[in-house]
Amino acid sequence: MLKGLVVFGLTRRPIVLLCLLVFIGAGIAAFLKLNIEAYPNPAPVILEITAQSGGLSAEEMERYFTVPMEVGLSTTPGVDVVRSTSFYGLSFVRVTFKYGIDFYFALQQAALSLQQNVNLPNGVMPQIQGSSLVGEVFRYQVVGPPHFGLTNLRTVQDWVLQRRFLTVPGVVQVNTWGGTTKEYEVEVDLNKLDAYN
8 A cells, every 4th residue: 555655656746746735735824824822722712601699599590690691692693502500609601602703702792792681680790701721720639538528528628728729820710519518407396496485
């Protein structure tokens, strides 16, 4: 097979030269169009929209914040995909635009769509920020002694590590996944309550 390629290349030089010129032309075109950076981002424009309202459950955040933002942003020009997640007191919507859309155009259109199409309760204003697939710098796992337990590990993450990481310049957000949530169960004895009025 290799001998056949060599024979083809030597006997049909004009075709090989034409392929070489097409290859060089494609390389120059890619060089002029692609974003050349130290850490190039091959992804399209991604915007993250967050809204916070303390004291609301994930279901309430979904109903009153996430769904209205999804519906309002779905008609934005150039939008390819809208995905969302609702947490306790936090609504998170990620909007991915089609390839070729300018970042500032996408940002302006998303802000306009939110302003015109979305009314959130209590005057909450959603925050828009750009995202990048290469923007996630570091992932880590919190590990402790075997007897420590998931609840204690999650408590260390939420109350110690996350707060310290957010004081580092350049750290915008720390996303916590996993672990258990601390719950308190209160048993009520109605007779004792009546005794105390």
